[in-house]
Amino acid sequence: MAVKTYLQAISDGLRQEMQRDKRVYVIGEDIGVYGGAFKVTQGFQEEFGAWRVIDAPLSETAIVGSCTGAAIMGLRPVAEMQFADFISCAWDQLVTVAAKQRYRAGTAVPIVVRLPSGGGFSGGPFHSQNPESSFAHIPGLKIVCPATPADAKGLLVSAIEDPNPVLYFEHKHLYRRIKDEVPDERYTVPLGKARVHREGDDVTVVTWGAMVYTADEAAKQLESDLSVEIVDLRSLSPWDKEAVLTSVEKTSRALVLHEDTRTGGFGAEIVATIMEESFESLDAPVKRVAAPDTPVPFSPPLEKKFIPQVEDVLAGLRDLAEY
Amino acid sequence: MAVAREAEPVSSLREVKEAGLDREDLLNVYRSLLLTRGIEDRGHILYKQGKIPGSFYTGRGNEAASVGVATAMGPDDVGTPLHRDMGVHVVRGVEPWRIFAQYMGRVDGPTRGRDGNVHMADNKLGLIAMVSHLPAMLPVAVGCALAFRIREEKRVALAWFGEGASARGDTHEGMNFAGTRRLPVVFVCDNNQWAYSTPTHLEYACENLADRAQAYGFDGVVVDGTDVLAVYREAKRAIEKAREGGGPTLLECMTLRMEGHAVHDDASYVPKEMFEEWAKRDPLERFRSWLRENADLTDEEEEEIAGQIKKTLSDAIRRADESPLPNPDDLTEGVYASPEDLDTPHHK
Numbered sequence: 001m002a003v004k005t006y007l008q009a010i011s012d013g014l015r016q017e018m019q020r021d022k023r024v025y026v027i028g029e030d031i032g033v034y035g036g037a038f039k040v041t042q043g044f045q046e047e048f049g050a051w052r053v054i055d056a057p058l059s060e061t062a063i064v065g066s067c068t069g070a071a072i073m074g075l076r077p078v079a080e081m082q083f084a085d086f087i088s089c090a091w092d093q094l095v096t097v098a099a100k101q102r103y104r105a106g107t108a109v110p111i112v113v114r115l116p117s118g119g120g121f122s123g124g125p126f127h128s129q130n131p132e133s134s135f136a137h138i139p140g141l142k143i144v145c146p147a148t149p150a151d152a153k154g155l156l157v158s159a160i161e162d163p164n165p166v167l168y169f170e171h172k173h174l175y176r177r178i179k180d181e182v183p184d185e186r187y188t189v190p191l192g193k194a195r196v197h198r199e200g201d202d203v204t205v206v207t208w209g210a211m212v213y214t215a216d217e218a219a220k221q222l223e224s225d226l227s228v229e230i231v232d233l234r235s236l237s238p239w240d241k242e243a244v245l246t247s248v249e250k251t252s253r254a255l256v257l258h259e260d261t262r263t264g265g266f267g268a269e270i271v272a273t274i275m276e277e278s279f280e281s282l283d284a285p286v287k288r289v290a291a292p293d294t295p296v297p298f299s300p301p302l303e304k305k306f307i308p309q310v311e312d313v314l315a316g317l318r319d320l321a322e323y
Numbered sequence: 324m325a326v327a328r329e330a331e332p333v334s335s336l337r338e339v340k341e342a343g344l345d346r347e348d349l350l351n352v353y354r355s356l357l358l359t360r361g362i363e364d365r366g367h368i369l370y371k372q373g374k375i376p377g378s379f380y381t382g383r384g385n386e387a388a389s390v391g392v393a394t395a396m397g398p399d400d401v402g403t404p405l406h407r408d409m410g411v412h413v414v415r416g417v418e419p420w421r422i423f424a425q426y427m428g429r430v431d432g433p434t435r436g437r438d439g440n441v442h443m444a445d446n447k448l449g450l451i452a453m454v455s456h457l458p459a460m461l462p463v464a465v466g467c468a469l470a471f472r473i474r475e476e477k478r479v480a481l482a483w484f485g486e487g488a489s490a491r492g493d494t495h496e497g498m499n500f501a502g503t504r505r506l507p508v509v510f511v512c513d514n515n516q517w518a519y520s521t522p523t524h525l526e527y528a529c530e531n532l533a534d535r536a537q538a539y540g541f542d543g544v545v546v547d548g549t550d551v552l553a554v555y556r557e558a559k560r561a562i563e564k565a566r567e568g569g570g571p572t573l574l575e576c577m578t579l580r581m582e583g584h585a586v587h588d589d590a591s592y593v594p595k596e597m598f599e600e601w602a603k604r605d606p607l608e609r610f611r612s613w614l615r616e617n618a619d620l621t622d623e624e625e626e627e628i629a630g631q632i633k634k635t636l637s638d639a640i641r642r643a644d645e646s647p648l649p650n651p652d653d654l655t656e657g658v659y660a661s662p663e664d665l666d667t668p669h670h671k
Contacts (some may be wrong), residue, residue, distance in 0.1 A: 062496035069466020074670040104438040105452035108660035163660040
């Protein structure tokens with residue numbers, strides 16, 4: 001077992017799958033010769049050749065659409081969107097074609113679309129978004145949002161194995177900032193199974209992706225006063241309702257945290273489910289901490305205000321504790 | 324200025340034999356044409372009788388284009404036929420009773436009642452089910468071709484689209500990508516001259532859509548889509564060229580949509596003279612006359628074939644009508660695939 005960055009874990013997981021399974025290929029913009037905008041596929045083309053590491057034209061529709069065709073023909077495509085934001089250009093191919101093909105026609109579409117997402121470095125409105133909730137609303141798609149290097153690898157392997165279209169959101173702010181031990185051998189982390197990132201008794205924070213670390217910092221700062229449990233969902237579709245409800249029934253207080261904007265965010269679904277199924281165990285109304293309903297701004301003070309910060313989580317946790 | 328090649332008509336039996344069809348093949352083409360129109364005619368009657376929910380679409384006028392191209396496909400080739408391409412399903416061997424079951428929303432239709440009308444395909448026969456968003460299936464067919472190229476298989480993908488769909492970006496992205504990689508795909512444009520009520524001069528400004536092929540780095544061919552043999556010959560050339568690594572072709576089949584966009588539409592915006600002119604080029608009648616003049620089709624054979632088709636259709640409708648409607652309790656089943664769904668000929 002070696003210590004690896006989140007980015008290296010994704011890269012190694014992908015490389016291992018390509019070495020193991022000839023059906024797996026990668027396609028995207030600038031992923032071959034250049035190794036990808038974030039270098040996730042650096043060195044892949046030398047190892048696997050230009051027909052398994054495919055530099056595509058600037059054509060998100062053709063990239064995702066062709067993955068669907070190739071998947072139906074028996075391959076296991078892994079597409080890279082250069083930034084998650086550009087997935088809007090392939091909306092139809094994911095939502096209209098890939099997501100509905102199994103239900104309508106009985107045809108499985110085993111594709112993975114990798115989506116470098118999230119803000120924190122002045123990427124502006126088109127290089128910083130977290131569009132997961134838009135897709136969580138679409139029956140037929142699966143959604144994965146790893147927070148740790150070990151999960152990044154294990155969830156990627158599961159996503160490739162899965163017979164459905166899977167959107168794999170990899171948070172750009174975690175790429176080189178987060179390091180941890182990652183097993184060398186092949187392993188899977190099941191989709192739809194949450195992870196308790198930190199155990200606690202007083203309040204539950206439900207979150208995913210980069211916000212796991214924001215929640216963790218807040219929990220550490222409150223350690224002497226409040227025992228915070230952090231549930232890292234790891235995937236949003238399917239999502240681990242049982243793990244959330246079990247934790248909320250233990251702590252009787254819940255805060256849902258996400259980097260995506262507030263209205264219609266996936267947090268609303270979690271809150272509604274807690275209200276429907278665990279209302280009796282609550283000692284306080286469930287709280288949401290999320291980005292405000294604006295595009296992601298560019299200038300640092302604006303972006304800092306936009307992305308939920310440790311202080312926002314602290315304030316939310318204190319409110320809940322005092323209710 | 325037109326740059327695409329205009330296909331020649333096929334005139335003699337000798338030319339047909341050179342293109343790979345013997346007399347029995349020709350009779351099968353004739354049967355497929357009759358069956359294609361018969362399914363849609365009978366479907367239209369069932370629709371008027373209230374036995375088919377939703378709407379109803381036909382490909383009247385496009386039978387030769389769809390049958391001609393599908394006849395040129397190899398057994399392991401695949402394609403994404405659209406709503407004017409019933410002939411493709413017929414030629415690939417989808418049983419007519421399952422098509423009627425699909426129309427009627429029964430469990431034995433290829434989509435088991437989850438989708439309607441021509442939104443169907445039998446994956447085992449190399450077909451992928453279309454969606455309404457045209458031409459979203461075009462990049463999907465390109466992906467099939469990409470898979471064949473990656474695995475170095477000598478197979479070809481057929482991507483159907485209409486001239487209306489040619490205005491959308493999926494067409495451009497799919498063709499451009501296929502051109503850059505010289506993928507084994509044939510783009511088949513059913514140019515029936517009307518996108519719902521929109522005429523061609525409001526859809527595109529070039530002379531032929533096939534002219535665009537040159538800009539993508541491959542060949543464009545315009546063919547009379549009412550001449551099943553000319554369509555077959557050009558499709559065969561394009562498919563075999565793709566199979567041998569020669570890259571894509573854009574084959575534009577010129578037809579006229581002889582009915583409305585769907586059965587609710589009386590197509591009153593189409594000039595009457597246009598219908599009259601194209602009615603003289605009815606693909607079934609054209610081929611029947613050709614067979615009589617060039618392949619000695621006899622009255623007895625014609626009668627026998629017509630009788631077979633009639634019986635096939637009646638049996639198919641009866642059998643489809645016996646198929647149950649879906650159980651509402653099964654509504655939520657099958658949204659997600661399970662590993663068993665990968666047990667298809669394509670996932671070896």
